[in-house]
Amino acid sequence: MTIQWFPGHMAKAKREVQEKLKLVDFVIELVDARAPLSSQNPMLHQVLKQKPKMYVLMKKDLADPVRTEKWLDYYKEQQIPAVAVDAGEKQDVQALIIVAKQMAEEKMERLKRKGIRPRPARAMIIGIPNVGKSTLINRLAKRKIAKTGDRPGITTNQQWIKVKKDFELLDTPGILWPKFEDELVGYRLATIGTIKDQLLPLEEVAAYTLNYLQSNYSNMLASRYQLEEVNNNTEELMEHIGRLRGCLESGGLVNLEKTADVIIRDLRTGKFGRVSLELPGQ
Numbered sequence: 632m633t634i635q636w637f638p639g640h641m642a643k644a645k646r647e648v649q650e651k652l653k654l655v656d657f658v659i660e661l662v663d664a665r666a667p668l669s670s671q672n673p674m675l676h677q678v679l680k681q682k683p684k685m686y687v688l689m690k691k692d693l694a695d696p697v698r699t700e701k702w703l704d705y706y707k708e709q710q711i712p713a714v715a716v717d718a719g720e721k722q723d724v725q726a727l728i729i730v731a732k733q734m735a736e737e738k739m740e741r742l743k744r745k746g747i748r749p750r751p752a753r754a755m756i757i758g759i760p761n762v763g764k765s766t767l768i769n770r771l772a773k774r775k776i777a778k779t780g781d782r783p784g785i786t787t788n789q790q791w792i793k794v795k796k797d798f799e800l801l802d803t804p805g806i807l808w809p810k811f812e813d814e815l816v817g818y819r820l821a822t823i824g825t826i827k828d829q830l831l832p833l834e835e836v837a838a839y840t841l842n843y844l845q846s847n848y849s850n851m852l853a854s855r856y857q858l859e860e861v862n863n864n865t866e867e868l869m870e871h872i873g874r875l876r877g878c879l880e881s882g883g884l885v886n887l888e889k890t891a892d893v894i895i896r897d898l899r900t901g902k903f904g905r906v907s908l909e910l911p912g913q
């Protein structure tokens with residue numbers, strides 16, 4: 632596995648998140664609905680300590696709806712508030728606001744019980760790069776907030792977005808890194824496009840994608856690439872897909888890199904249908 636994160640970079644990201652955490656009452660962690668575990672941040676639990684947290688399973692429109700329901704049931708069992716969101720759907724964003732408002736109200740109640748004058752509860756959005764943080768902040772703010780970039784260490788003037796009467800959101804998200812130690816996590820994140828294509832060999836990512844589709848979504852795979860049977864080995868499949876999609880070099884040989892690119896792009900843009908790469912309890 633060749634993925635490298637600079638320890639200094641990670642330490643800085645963690646410090647920034649810790650600073651921002653001091654300002655908020657609860658945290659909204661974004662994960663990708665197609666891989667909620669792999670797109671979680673490994674450090675967050677430790678960094679959060681006692682802060683309440685809710686999950687938002689982003690990009691629900693690209694994920695397998697049956698599996699998304701299973702994930703929501705799973706979080707419910709764990710008593711962790713969670714919603715699945717397609718940022719393009721107003722009612723999903725509204726559902727998120729309702730859950731966040733409940734969390735805000737709980738905070739206000741706690742303040743009241745302690746005899747402290749209630750104030751709006753404050754939250755921040757947190758998540759790994761590319762999970763949809765800026766998109767969601769813009770939806771909640773109903774305007775475009777400047778993107779700070781994925782590199783920590785860029786200080787901006789933080790402001791509060793008033794989402795509802797009792798609920799305010801920090802306009803800059805907390806950015807943390809995904810967990811790369813596990814090779815499978817890397818392949819899943821590369822498949823859904825969360826980590827940059829250069830980080831893992833494209834052909835390996837495509838091979839992972841094909842194997843996963845063969846075992847879990849064989850009908851979708853067969854229908855997309857006109858396969859009579861899906862039990863071919865990966866090389867045969869790549870060869871078939873390359874020819875079908877015209878990824879050829881001079882001399883008629885299949886260009887495997889182009890073929891890999893086609894497969895991964897097909898998955899990321901939902902051409903197979905809605906696919907998820909993880910199930911709870913796996």
Ligand code: G4P
Pocket residue numbers: 689690691692693716717718719758759760761762763764765766767781
């Ligand atoms: P980040 O701040 O966490 O880094 O993520 P950002 O909001 O920039 O979103 C990353 C990509 O994910 C964007 O696409 C964005 O449009 C897309 N995205 C966010 N939420 C959803 C969602 O619920 N469903 C789907 N299908 N996509 C979502 P992009 O191609 O990088 O940019 P653009 O095409 O939006 O310009």
